[in-house]
Amino acid sequence: MDLVNGIRLVARPEWTRVGPHTPEAGREHTPEHGRAPLRGRYLAENDEPVAILLIGLRVNRWFAVRHWAPVLMAMPRMLRDLSRDPDSGLLGYRLLLGPTVGQVMVIQYWRRAGDIRAFAHDAQRAHRPAETAFWKRYFAGKGAVGIWHEMLSVRAGGYQCLYGDMPPTGLGAIMGLQPAVSREGGHGYDRGEDPAFAATTEEERQAAVETLISRREAGTR
Structure with a gap:
C-alpha cells in the first residue's frame, strides 16, 4: 500500500483543499x-493566517536501501491520511524533487501551527508510529538517510504570493x-x-x- 501511495504522489505531486475564500x-x-x-x-x-511546514529527506548512502526506503514511503501514507480528514487543518501540499538526486521535499500548507502539533502528537494517526519506526531505522542506519523540517507560522497579511501566467x-x-x-x-x-x-x-x-x-x-x- 505504501508503494501504491508513493506512486500516486509522484504521478500527482500537488494536492489542494479549496480554501474558504476561493472564488x-x-x-x-x-x-x-x-x-x-x-x-x-x-x-x-x-486575509487568513497560515502555517507552512517544509519536510525534506536526503539519501546519503544509496546502497542502504533498507534504511531510507521505509522513511521515503512513510510520507505518502501520512499525506493520504491527512487528505481524507477535512478537519485535520492540512490545506494542501506540493512535492519537489532535488536540487540533486536523492533529495525530496514536501511543502505543506496548514491553517495554523497548532494543527501541525496536534497531528504530530495524535497517537491514532499515521505520523506517530511512522515517526517511532523512523528514529529506530535512523539510528541503526548511522547516517544512511538524513531528514529535516522547518515550520513557519505567518500572521494574516504577513505574506505575499505573486503569480504570472500560472495556474492556481x-x-x-x-x-x-x-x-x-x-x-x-x-x-x-x-x-x-x-x-x-x-x-x-x-x-x-x-x-x-x-x-x-x-x-x-x-x-x-
Missing part, C-alpha cells in the same frame, strides 16, 4: 493537477486570487481590478506591456 469561479479547477494557466498577474488573498498554485489555489496591480510610485504590487494585469487575449497582453513600459518610463513602475 466559486475557480473552485472546480483548484484541486486538479495540470490546470491551464491564468493569463496575467495575480496575488493570493492573505500553492496558497493562490487555497486562498483565492485577485489581479495584481503595480503600486504607483514604488515597487511591489497591490490587489486590484486593473485590466492590464488580467489580460486574456494577445491584444490585451500587448496593451498590458505598453502600459507597463509607460509606467516605468514615467518613473511610477
Whole structure:
C-alpha cells in the first residue's frame, strides 16, 4: 500500500483543499493537477493566517536501501491520511524533487501551527508510529538517510504570493486570487481590478506591456 501511495504522489505531486475564500469561479479547477494557466498577474488573498511546514529527506548512502526506503514511503501514507480528514487543518501540499538526486521535499500548507502539533502528537494517526519506526531505522542506519523540517507560522497579511501566467498554485489555489496591480510610485504590487494585469487575449497582453513600459518610463513602475 505504501508503494501504491508513493506512486500516486509522484504521478500527482500537488494536492489542494479549496480554501474558504476561493472564488466559486475557480473552485472546480483548484484541486486538479495540470490546470491551464491564468493569463496575467495575480496575488493570493492573505486575509487568513497560515502555517507552512517544509519536510525534506536526503539519501546519503544509496546502497542502504533498507534504511531510507521505509522513511521515503512513510510520507505518502501520512499525506493520504491527512487528505481524507477535512478537519485535520492540512490545506494542501506540493512535492519537489532535488536540487540533486536523492533529495525530496514536501511543502505543506496548514491553517495554523497548532494543527501541525496536534497531528504530530495524535497517537491514532499515521505520523506517530511512522515517526517511532523512523528514529529506530535512523539510528541503526548511522547516517544512511538524513531528514529535516522547518515550520513557519505567518500572521494574516504577513505574506505575499505573486503569480504570472500560472495556474492556481500553492496558497493562490487555497486562498483565492485577485489581479495584481503595480503600486504607483514604488515597487511591489497591490490587489486590484486593473485590466492590464488580467489580460486574456494577445491584444490585451500587448496593451498590458505598453502600459507597463509607460509606467516605468514615467518613473511610477
